Amino acid sequence: MAEALYQIIGRHRAEPLPERKPSWLKVRAPGGANYLRLKGLMRELNLHTVCEEAHCPNVGECWEHGTATFMILGDVCTRNCAYCAVSHGRPPTYDIEEPNRVAAAIAQMNLRHAVITSVDRDDLPDFGAFIFAETIRQIHALVPGCSVEVLVPDFQGNEESIRAVLAAEPEIYNHNTETVPRLYKRARPGGRYERVLNIFRLSKQVAPHIPTKTGIILGLGEAIEEVIEVMKDLRAVDVDILTLGQYLRPSNDHLPLDRYYTPDEFRHLREVGMSMGFRHVESGPLVRSSYHAWEQVQAAGVAT
Ligand code: SF4
Structure with missing residues (x-):
């Protein structure tokens, strides 16, 4: 299966980047009634979303469907990844009331699956873990039946x-x-x-019943053979769900885009991932960790 993939993707590697974005990356502009309602709710509760901060291309679609990914622990990141649009610098101290407000927003939005992420907080002694844990507890308490997916930083491996x-x-x-x-x-x-890899090893050791998930962005200059090797490494530490999506350069100050992958290539990568034993692989040009997250967990048999 991987051999066939090398042939398919190898055909495209030397092609120059097209001047315009390919048609499969066109998205509808945000602005519908639900989008405006969610925007109002986030401002009213003083909450941040990665949808807005990372300039996610799917914001029109996701917000229109009433889903959003909350970004806790502020909107200033202590790291400076070269592909990421979130602002970086020295964040102010964290807000102990934030978990309450996130839970309140989720209750108002009537979500069945909530995705919570954060900026990196290398400045905090616990790297922000307490606020993450508190947010999970508050959501479970206020919105019974709502599953919580946390997309956590590496906590420096702590x-x-x-x-x-x-x-x-x-x-x-x-x-x-x-x-x-x-x-x-x-x-x-x-x-x-x-x-x-160590984070996933530890997670399966400490809580084998909690499914693990990870994502790879494509188009930063990786070779397809390297992507396959990473997928094998992730299976070796028993990661359950994988997302694969296209890198889109947020600005000229960010890492240049190396290439666009076609929808066909994403489909093949999905097949390769499924044949390796991932419970679910979400693979497509516009896929982000939290894109259709509810459908992902259902497909993986994590929620019903
Ligand atoms: S894909 Fe995720 S980050 Fe992007 S708009 Fe949807 S929920 Fe937000």
Whole structure:
């Protein structure tokens, strides 16, 4: 299966980038009634979403469907990944009331599956783990039946922080791999590839009943063989759900885009991933960790 994939993707590798975005990346502009309602709710409750902060292309679609990914612990990140649009610098202190407000927003939105992520908080002694755990507890208490997926930072690999979040019993423990090890230094200077694998190892050891999930963005200059190797590494540490999506350069100050993958290539990658034993692979040009997250967990048999 991987051999056939190398042939398909190899055909495109030397082609120059088209001047315009390919048609499969066109999305509808945000602005519908539900979108405006959610925007109002976020401002009213003083909450941040990664949908807005990371300039996600799917915001029109997701918000129109009443789903959003909350970004806790502020909107300033202590790291400076070269592909990411979230602002970086020295964040102010965290807000102890934020978990309450996130839970209140989820109750108002009537969500059955909530995705919670955050900026990196390397400035905090626990890297923000307590606020994550508290957010999970508040959502479970206020919105019974709503599953909680946390997309956590690496907490610098700190075991106590990882254990604290798992102890709050999220329904999914998600941490993004983002790219292949060769590109870590350039794309994700604060991260370590081995650390990502260790996080999943620990998670399965501490809480084997909590499904794990990760994501890779494509188009940063990786070779397809490297992507396959990463997928094998992730299966070796028993990651359950994988997302694969296209990198879109947020601005000229960010890492240049190396290439666009076609929908066909994403389909093939999905097949390769499923044949490796992932419970679910969401693979497509516009896929982000939280894109159709509810459908992903259902497909993986995590929720009903
Ligand atoms: S894909 Fe995720 S980050 Fe993007 S708009 Fe949808 S919920 Fe928000």
